[in-house]
Amino acid sequence: MQTDFQDIRDGIRALCAQFPDEYHRKVDEDRAYPEAFVDALTREGWMAALIPEEYGGSGLGLLEASVIMEEINRAGGNSGACHGQMYNMNTLVRHGSDEQRARILPKLASGELRLQSMGVTEPTTGTDTTQLKTTAVKRGDKYVINGQKVWISRVQHSDLMILLARTTPLAECTKKSEGLSIFLVDIKEAMQSGMTVKPIANMVNHETNELFFDNLEIPQENLIGEEGKGFKYILTGLNAERALIAAECIGDGYWFTDKVTAYVSEREVFGRPIGQNQGVQFPIAEAYIEVRAADLMRYEACRLYDAGQPCGAEANMAKMLAAKASWEAANACLQFHGGFGFACEYDVERKFRETRLYQVAPISTNLILSYVAEHVLGMPRSF
Numbered sequence: 040m041q042t043d044f045q046d047i048r049d050g051i052r053a054l055c056a057q058f059p060d061e062y063h064r065k066v067d068e069d070r071a072y073p074e075a076f077v078d079a080l081t082r083e084g085w086m087a088a089l090i091p092e093e094y095g096g097s098g099l100g101l102l103e104a105s106v107i108m109e110e111i112n113r114a115g116g117n118s119g120a121c122h123g124q125m126y127n128m129n130t131l132v133r134h135g136s137d138e139q140r141a142r143i144l145p146k147l148a149s150g151e152l153r154l155q156s157m158g159v160t161e162p163t164t165g166t167d168t169t170q171l172k173t174t175a176v177k178r179g180d181k182y183v184i185n186g187q188k189v190w191i192s193r194v195q196h197s198d199l200m201i202l203l204a205r206t207t208p209l210a211e212c213t214k215k216s217e218g219l220s221i222f223l224v225d226i227k228e229a230m231q232s233g234m235t236v237k238p239i240a241n242m243v244n245h246e247t248n249e250l251f252f253d254n255l256e257i258p259q260e261n262l263i264g265e266e267g268k269g270f271k272y273i274l275t276g277l278n279a280e281r282a283l284i285a286a287e288c289i290g291d292g293y294w295f296t297d298k299v300t301a302y303v304s305e306r307e308v309f310g311r312p313i314g315q316n317q318g319v320q321f322p323i324a325e326a327y328i329e330v331r332a333a334d335l336m337r338y339e340a341c342r343l344y345d346a347g348q349p350c351g352a353e354a355n356m357a358k359m360l361a362a363k364a365s366w367e368a369a370n371a372c373l374q375f376h377g378g379f380g381f382a383c384e385y386d387v388e389r390k391f392r393e394t395r396l397y398q399v400a401p402i403s404t405n406l407i408l409s410y411v412a413e414h415v416l417g418m419p420r421s422f
């Protein structure tokens with residue numbers, strides 16, 4: 040599997056070689072956005088992987104996109120700075136109108152615009168997405184948005200955002216997943232006319248924000264798909280996001296196992312390499328096995344997604360297995376670097392923080408277990 044799509048892997052590795060560990064370390068230290076890196080990815084066409092060829096992209100599938108994300112993380116970078124464009128893309132490609140596709144996709148392909156943000160989570164409802172309180176009320180040829188979002192990433196480094204809001208009050212819906220709609224928001228325009236962005240300082244170098252909407256007007260032509268069907272559409276993005284993040288965790292997992300294997304093979308204590316001790320070998324070997332197993336589920340999730348088949352179970356399971364595997368690998372890597380694991384110049388502590396996020400976001404491990412228990416195994420619904 041690690042040798043599949045060798046041409047993509049070689050291309051990304053060559054690009055990443057121009058952005059060594061020092062680059063990512065400095066960006067992390069400065070809490071900056073890796074502009075030069077994302078620009079280079081865009082210039083070489085990688086950010087347009089999922090855009091159909093007729094709109095200037097490469098017309099690749101989610102599987103290929105996942106290999107791109109995996110290789111970035113495996114090379115020591117963090118795809119979190121740019122993965123939004125990948126998981127948001129299919130929402131627009133699959134559910135956008137011909138007019139929206141023709142208007143937006145060529146500009147995304149050329150790099151003129153970035154579609155890096157997706158606004159779903161809210162402060163008072165959290166994981167309970169269907170209860171979200173942000174409303175979009177139709178007035179003439181516009182929708183008026185009011186409400187609040189939290190943890191919305193890359194808003195300051197994106198031109199467009201996909202926003203989920205309620206268009207029909209919950210009380211008037213027969214199912215709680217109905218009555219939600221998705222919109223394309225022009226971020227710069229919105230910041231002039233009703234959307235306030237408040238950055239959230241956080242543990243990783245991840246640009247993420249609180250958003251406040253106060254009578255923000257969105258033209259009706261920016262509604263994606265049919266009004267009221269937004270929850271179904273947003274799942275396209277969420278399943279893609281889970282499969283892509285699985286791939287990123289797999290990239291991290293290989294980075295950690297490679298890094299620690301090299302270190303323990305060289306570091307001598309008690310007159311021999313520490314990697315000669317089975318107490319050191321076994322956690323690393325176990326983490327590697329888990330990364331490889333998660334890799335298989337990632338392929339399955341992406342294969343189903345690209346075939347247009349249901350993949351909710353596989354995307355969730357891939358994300359959970361991969362996040363767990365990369366976290367085990369991170370722990371082993373930090374542990375067997377001893378004190379040096381805490382030194383920034385080894386990059387272990389940075390990658391350790393980055394990969395920890397994926398136990399919680401974009402969906403927590405508990406919620407995946409609950410999804411599988413209810414929707415795959417058929418156990419009674421718990422909420």
Ligand SMILES: Cc1cc2nc3c(=O)[nH]c(=O)nc-3n(C[C@H](O)[C@H](O)[C@H](O)COP(=O)(O)OP(=O)(O)OC[C@H]3O[C@@H](n4cnc5c(N)ncnc54)[C@H](O)[C@@H]3O)c2cc1C
Nearest residue numbers: 157158159160165166190191192245247400401402403405
């Ligand atoms: C750095 C970062 C970037 C993010 N970027 C985005 C973004 O771009 N767009 C976006 O929309 N969101 C984003 N998020 C939000 C992310 O998706 C949510 O944080 C995540 O879904 C969890 O929601 P919550 O924080 O509200 O946790 P809560 O829903 O409050 O849950 C907290 C914890 O309680 C547990 N829990 C909750 N309910 C149950 C239950 N029924 N059964 C068992 N356990 C339960 C889980 O362990 C969970 O981790 C981001 C978050 C972070 C930290």
